[in-house]
Amino acid sequence: MLRRTILKTAAAMALAAATGTTAFAQTNGPVDYVIPFGPGGESDISARLQQPFFKEKFGQDLVISYKPGGGGAVGWASLNGLNSNGQTIMGVNLPHIIIKPAQKDVGFKTEELNTFYMFHYTPDAIVVKADSPYKTLKDLVDDAKANPGQVTMSGSGKASANHLAQIKFDKMTGGKTTYVPFKGTGASTTAMLGGQVKAQWGYSTVGAKQGDAVRMLAVAMEERHPLFPDVPTFKELGYEMVGGAYRGIALPNTASAETTKKWSDMIGEINNDPAFRQKMLDGGFALLDVDSAGMADFMKARTEEYLKDAREAGLIK
Amino acid sequence: MEFGHLISAFTPFNFLLALCGVVAGTVIGSIPGLTATMAVAVLVPITFSMEPASALILLGAIYTGAIYGGAYAAILLNTPGTPSAIATTFDGYPMAKKGDGDLAVAIACYASVVGGMVGALALLFIAPPLSSVALAFGPIEYFWLSVFGLSLIASLSTGNVVKGLVGGAFGMILSTVGVAEISADIRLTFGSQTLISGFGVVGALIGLYCIPVLIDLVATPDRHLKVENEVRSVRITEAGRIAWGSKFNLIRSSIIGTLVGILPGAGGSVAGLVAYSEAKRSAKPHQKFGEGEPDGIMATEASNNATVGGGFIPTLVLGIPGTPPDAVILGALLVQGVRTGPTLFESGGSIVYTFIYGLIIATILMLPTGLLIGRYAYQTIVTIPKAVLVPLVGFMTLIGTFAIRNSVSDVVIMIGLGVFGWLVGRFGFAASPIVLGLILGPIAEQGFVQSWTIGAATNNLSGIFFGRPISQAIVAFTILTLVYPLFTQWRSARAGKISGATDAE
Amino acid sequence: MRSEGKTGSLLISAFFVFAGIVTLWDTQNYTDSDSQVFPQTVSIVLIVCATISLVMTLLKGEEDSGFGDGIWWRRALLIASLLIACFLMPYVGFLLSGIVAFAGGLIAAMHDRWSGKTGLIYGLSGLVVMSAFYALFRYVLLVPLP
Known part of the structure; x- marks a missing residue:
């Protein structure tokens, strides 16, 4: 009896070791996933959604920790000093990592960040209360024209995706x-x-979270979000606005090309899991698949666009 | 309010989870630097393999335990274990110094249980209507609330109000250092990369409260806390009697805590300060707040534990986290596939009610575990020789501050602030006004800037600042808090004159 | 002791006035008026209050505060050992630098007579507790300690 138990245990251990090695080929022990913001934001929630899939696919824990401060700058300024063996990764956000260094010296530069995957974005959206008099985007635009400055719009921070969207949209509508x-x-x-x-000025995620309590007037996507088939895009309504806040993950820039590639593949694998995609869409996110190979082009295009907008808005010189 | 939910909350497994959660939370909360937010964040992955309701019970239990645990360090080391326990230091540490540390810990436990229960019951019975409080509070209300909190400086700085105001203003300036929270400027960093991160509240608390205590401890051979050599097991009943005698204070503070907890922009530290301020205002003449008054501990501890239940109200009803730990729990719920928000109470009702009953069970469990852990904590701190206590606490400040953001420069800033706090404290500039300024500064600034923007845009500045009923009420309370002590002073002075009693000084 | 209290209060009040002026000067460089209003208001409050405090201290003539009768080298040793631990941390790891801080604090706080036995017991118990906390933070709470 005892012998059988021992045998069983040994077999189980061998099995664990075998599965373990495949996982260890990917990562070596729990991975520290630093979010440079406090908990509860979109960065945190999308990371939390990745967490169980990572564990399931690669057998290791993804440990999320928060390093808030300076609108993300504290985290990013520390990123390249962290261990580059692939056990530490950090969330990165656009337009933050482009606008902040362009404004002042915040301890890091956009091109110094080794971003290896952009996995989603939250499309800009104009959101109003369910009982708001603005039934359509046109109502809001008309009011803004008739009573200049009287239409107050909340948003997250200054020189942020929301703020840039507001300035850009005002310019378009007059x-x-x-x-x-x-x-x-x-x-x-x-x-x-x-x-x-x-x-x-929020994101499509606000609509997903608040449900019937709010009405979205338009979202800044190429096509309508599957979760909100009734909400028009800005494009449909004649405004050339597509974009929002983009989120990705970066390694310290001392990480080897091999590690970077490995991580890009791993996050890509999670991003292609249908169950993960569904969860992200249910949360109001829009998925994006920019891997390490395509990152340089993507960042270049984004940087040009954001800096142009920010310069026109007078946020940077 | 079906009893089925109560029964499902009462499964042995959930009961065990609640117990473990409370114990773990209490221990974590008692360590300065480890906050409830961090405790909850670390444990979220564990809950992925659980039923949503069980996961919520575990997280809620940890949260509620951590808020109570913060009182230990506040009472025994003058260092709030969590920011919620700031006001606990005002009377808790003086009590401990007088030799009543065990009594203070027991009182804090009773108060926390009462506060936790009031918050949880509010969540159970009147969450949907109460959630409108979160929405009624606009930027201007937050601004006035912070002014109300700052008015506490006046009554806190016994002896020298001017020095208190200097500290408060300096604290607010400290709060602006680094990248501005909502506007896009970098302020007062003088080009230093270290200062960009600003002065974190938790690190500043450790520095300003704990380091001065350590510096004073090593300087003289006196014992840390006064102890009398007698058996102290009877003090639980004594504490119970004191708590019963202050039931009105307990209930009022719990209600304040519940309401402030509902406000997404405030949190446990503000709740504790507001409740303390109210308790002090309505104090009887013989009560000396700030010198070891049990009512001060009770007000803070009842209100900060009430924020647990209160904070869950907007979290579950509106999908807006009331406090930072709620934000983490909200994220965990989303991963579990539970949609919070207006429909949760109807569609996901069973999870919500199982969770609320779980929270109530955890709160009740806090009574025996809290008293037990509290006694051990007290005995440990008292019996440890000072030569070991000081370096150990010193080590804890290092590891605790490091853990906030995994940053060594945060630790250096903490020590620097501590030395600074000790230096100015020795000349009458107390630490508490600085901390108040640091915590309330950002709330005041954001509320003011937002109100100003809205008021200027709609050409209605005076209406925004003074025309709204809730702000008017808060302003009235602020004036009352400032004027009332002067009034009682004047009245007693007059009474003294009439009776002809003379008193030197 | 009285004159020490007065001088200290004067110096600290002067420092706070200075801090207010520095803040006011710093606000000149902000690009966004939203981030100027608050620090400007507060720094004016600080300058005014600190000046009043300065004048009051001058007029009052005496003050019952000061450093007291503590032993200076103990205070200095405690702070120095904590700071040294911070600077060592990235190089020798958290536990080792923690031991440095502990040793410094132990010597600073030890007012009784040293004996081999107490030294050993204190040192060992400190080591055990510190290792326990290190393990708790490192492996249970997953804080990446150096």
Whole structure:
């Protein structure tokens, strides 16, 4: 009896070791996944969604920790000093990593960050309360033209995706809205729901979270989001706006090309899992697949676009 | 309110989870630097393999335990274990110094259980209507709330109000260092990369409160806390009697805590400060707040534990996290596939009610475990020789501060602030006003800038700042808090004159 | 002790006035008026209050505060050992630098007579507790300690 138990245990251990080695070929022990913001934001939630899939596919824990401060700058400034053996990765966000270094010296430069995968973006969206008088985007634009400055819109922070979108949109419509910055999307949503502002420059994720309590007037995507078949895109309504806040993951820039490639493949594998895609879509995210090979081109295009917008908006010189 | 949910919450497994959660939370919360947010964040992956309700019970139990655990370090080491316990130091440490540390810990436990229960019951019975409080609070209300919190400086700085105001203003300036939270400027860093991260509240708390205590401890051979050599097991009933005698304070503080917990922009530290301020204002003449008054501990601890239940109200009803740990729990729920928000209470009802009952069970479990752990914590701190206690606490400040953001420069800043706090503290500039400024500064700034932007855009500045009923009420309370002590002073002075009693000084 | 209290209060008040002026000067460089309003207001409050405090201290003439009768080298040793630990941390790891801090603190806080036995017991118990906490943070809470 005892012998059998021992045998069984040994077999189980051998099996564990065998499966273990395949996993260990990928990573060696738990991986530290640093989010340079506090908990509860879109960066945190999308990382949390990746967490169980990583464990399932590669057998290792993805340990999420927060390193907030300076609108992400504290985390990114420390990234290249971290261990480059592939056990530490960090979330990166656009337009933050482009705009911040262009404004002032924040301890890192855009091109110094070794971003290896961009896995999703949250499309810009104009969100209003369910009982708002703005039934369509046209209502809001008309009001902004008729009463310049009176239409207050909340958003997350200044020189952020929301702020750039607001400036760009005002320029397109010729109307004038007032941007009220809040600390994070959660706070800006609360202000919109509480009627402190008339509308919100948010993301499609706000619509997914708040459901019937809000109405989205338009989303900045090429095509309609599968979760909101009734919400038009800005393009449909005649405004050339596609974009939002992009999120990816980076390694320290001392990491080998091999490690970078390996990580790019791993995150790509998670991103191609249908169950993961479904969860992301349910959360209102829009998926993106820019791997390490395509990163340089992607970043170049984005950088040009964001810097142009920010310069026109007077946010950078 | 079906009892089926109560029964499903009561499975042995869930019960065990609640127990483990409370114990783990209490221990983690008692370590300065380890906050409830971090405790919850670390344990989220464990809950992925559980039923959503069980996962929620575990996370809620850890959260509630951690908020209570923060009181230990506040009472025994003058260092709030979590920011929620700041106001616990005001009276907890003086009590411990007088030799009543065990009594203070027991009182804190009773108060935390009462506060936790009030918060949880509010969540159970009146969550949907109460959630509207979160939405009614706009930028201007937050601004006035922070001003109300700052008014506590005046009553805190016994002796020298001007020095208190200097500290408060300096704390607010410290809070602006680094990248501005909502605007896009970098302030007061003087080109230093280290200062870009700014002064984190948790690190500053450790530095400003703990380091001065350590510096004073090594300088003289006196014992850390006064102890009397007698058996202290009877103090649990004594504490119970004191708590019963202050039931009105407990309930009022719990309600304040629940309401402040609902506000997404505030949190446990603000709740504790507001409740402390109210308790102090309505104090009886013989009560000396700031010198070891049990009511001060009770007000803070009842209110900060009430924020647990209160914070879950907007989290579950609106999908807006009330406090940072709620934000982590909200993320965990999303991964579990539970949609929070307006429909949760109807569609996902069973999970919600199982969770709330779980939270209530965890709160009740906090009574025996809290008293037990508290007693051991007290005995350990008292019996350890000072020569070992000081370096150990020193080590804890290092590891705790490092763990906040995994940053060595945070630790150096913490020590620097500590030395600075000790230096100015020796000349009458106390640490608490600086901390108040540091915590309330950002709330005041954001509320002010947002209100100003909205008011200027709609040509209605005075209406925004003074025209809204909730702000008017907060302003009234602020004036009352500032004027009331002067009034009682004046009245007692007049009464003294009439009776002809003379008193030197 | 009285004059020490007065001088200290004066110096610290002067420092706070200076801090207010520096803040005011720093706000000149901000690009966004939203980030100027608050620090400007607060620094003016700080300058005013600190000046009042300065004048009051001058007029009052005496103050009951000061450093007290503590032993200076002990205070200095405690802080120095904590700081040294910070600078060692990236090179020798957390536990080793923690031991340095512990040793410094132990010597600073030891007012009784040393004996071989107490030294050993104190050192060992400190080592055990520190290792336990190191393990808790490193392996249970997964804090990446150096």
